[in-house]
Amino acid sequence: MKMSLHCGARTVLGGRMKPLAPTDPQSVGRYMMLGRLGAGGMGLVYLGRSPGGRLVAVKVVHDELASDEDFRTRFRQEISAMRRVGGFWTATVVDADPDADVPWLATAYIAGPSLEETVRTCGPLPPDSARVLACGLAEALAAIHEAGLVHRDLKPSNVLLSGDGPRVIDFGIARAMADRGLTGTGHVIGTPGFISPEQAQGKRVGPASDIFCVGLVLTYCTTGSGAYGTGDSLQLMYRVVHESPDLHAVPAELRDVVIRCLVRDPEQRPDAASLLELLGRPKGPAADSPGGWLPDQATVLARRYEHEARQAGAAPPAPSVHEPAGQTAVSARSTAVTTSTDPTPAAAGAGYEFRGNVWQRSLVTVGVLAGLGVTLALSFPSSVVGTLLVGVIAVVAVSNLAALVFARRDRIRIGPSGIEARARGFRAALPWNLVEQVAVVRVRSRLFVVVWPATGAMMPAGVRRGSHFGGGFRVFTFPVANAARRETHLLEVTTALRRFSGGRYQP
Known part of the structure; x- marks a missing residue:
């Protein structure tokens, strides 16, 4: 049996779009390349923009495949078949050139995370969403x-979740069912863990194989x-052929459907x-709201993906990490992110600045403590215990009042040169060469910006003191806010990190 397990490229933006490398094309056909989206067994995938401003995902095949005439024949047949695919739930082919020096095809760009990323980031979907x-x-x-x-190759990374519904992508390994000569017995095309029994056994596959993958x-x-x-490829392929699936955690309202899909006999x-x-x-x-x-x-x-897609469609191409610093700064300045909660004046320079509201927290604390103190004083007018409690509350209130008067507002500035952070107890400038990775971490309802230092790099003393988190360091705490405002803050800061961190941001 010839083993040809394939993992398709992830054609999504979502912070993982990389700047174009020196070896990447600046244009393909009539499309300007904005950045690299991913790579797969067939080639590289780029985010492209048409002359009219339409965003597309452009798949460019590997050089070694471009020189293979059998592959070109197969590629032409696949494109012809793909053009016949209609329907709302797929990424349609909008352009292609199988006869170019390096063959390519362009599909509609879907601004949304993959199902894999969504489940990994946000947890399993509820039954209604899954339906x-x-x-x-x-x-x-x-x-x-x-x-x-x-x-x-229907799998979670090949399903994108846009605001108006799911989309199936990556037909790069689909084969015309009538093209028997190119998809003979013995070829395994798919991803372990998301293949049918007949795929795992190298048998011919038909539409029923895709239903199993559903x-x-x-x-x-x-x-x-x-x-x-979980396990290695051979373990997963053995189980799908010989063992029963574990469906105990599947919601009851969907379990019967899943069982019907996972019948071992494709007929x-x-x-x-x-x-x-x-x-x-x-x-x-x-069912009622798209x-x-x-x-x-x-x-x-x-929505974060949609926001980034709008930015990519309106902005100049993403700067390469190899461009001169001055050129990067100009590009960054033209696409700087601003915030309606605390706008940063243009004089602040290229980049993005966000300010927390320490004084709001202190003011609320003082107000609550003052109210509690008055209540205790009225409840226990001559009690020693009451007097002591009022005294303790007064001390805490005064300390918070002092913080209200003297504290400087938390601030984080994210730009081409790095991160500047200021909070209670420290102020630090972190150039990007000191940072290996940066993320926004959610702990219950609180959000933090966390950085992990590059190998051998030493964080400033203020950052190292009392801010450890998962091997990294907290450099900024988002202000207390309602859920909607907090998510707005999250979108603004993560967009800036994607824009300026040079691939260091990890969702």
Whole structure:
């Protein structure tokens, strides 16, 4: 059996778009390249912009494949078949040139995180959202199968979640079902953990194989785990052929559908149309509001992608890390992020500045303590215990009042040169060469900017003192705010980190 396990490129933006390297093309066809989105078995994927400003995902095949005439033949056939795929739930082909020196194809760019990232970041989807997802997958597969194709690699990273619904991407390894000569028995194309039994055995696959993968994807999105557990490729392939899936954590309202999809005999699985009937109409907000099909945290993540897509479509191409510093600064200045909560004047320079509200916290604390002190004084007018309690409260209130008077507001500035942070107890400038990784960490309802130093780098003393977090250091604490304002702060700061950190930001 010829093993050809394939992992497709992740054609998403979401902070993982890298600046163009010196060896990357500045344009492909009529599209200007803005940055690199990912890489897969077939080639590299770039974010491109058409002359009219439309964003596309451009897949450029590897040089060694470009020189293979058999591959070019197969690539032409795939493009022809892909153009026949309609439907709302797929990323449609908008342009291609299989006869170019380096063949390429462009698909509609979907501004949204993958299902894999969403579950990893936000947790499993609730049943109503999962049902909307499943209906979208079923409709997408119906269109794909009607065009005579089998996807063959339906997995969480090949499903993007936009604000108005899921999209199926990466047809780079799909094969025309009628093209028997190019997809013979013995070829395994897919991803361990998300392949059907017939794929694992190297047998011919048909539309039923994609339906099996729908069951695997539904299991993952509702439980956060694979139906056949974890392990190496051979273990996962053995289990999918010989063992039963673990579905105990799948919500009861979806378990029967998943069971029907995961029948080992492909003849017994429903087709895409029958799967839609089994799923029924989605219920709840997901059924009535195009933008409300995802839970709140996942919606925020999807909107962050949409925000970045708008920026990429309006802004000049992302600067290369190899460009001169002056050129990078000009690009950054033209796309600097501002905040409506505390606008930074233009004189602040290129980059983004966000200020916390220490004085608000101190003022609230003083007010609460003063009220508590008055209540105790009135409740225990002649009690020694009451007097002592009032005294303690008075001391704490005075200390917070002093902090209110003398404290300087927390501030973080993110720009091309690095991070400048100021908080109680320290003030530090952290150039990017000192930073290995930076992230925004959520602990319950609190948000922190955390940096991890580069190997051998020494953080300033103020940062090192009392700010350890998971091997890194907290350099900024977001102000206390309601949920909506807090998510706005999160979007603004993470957008700046993506823009300026040179790939160091990790969601």
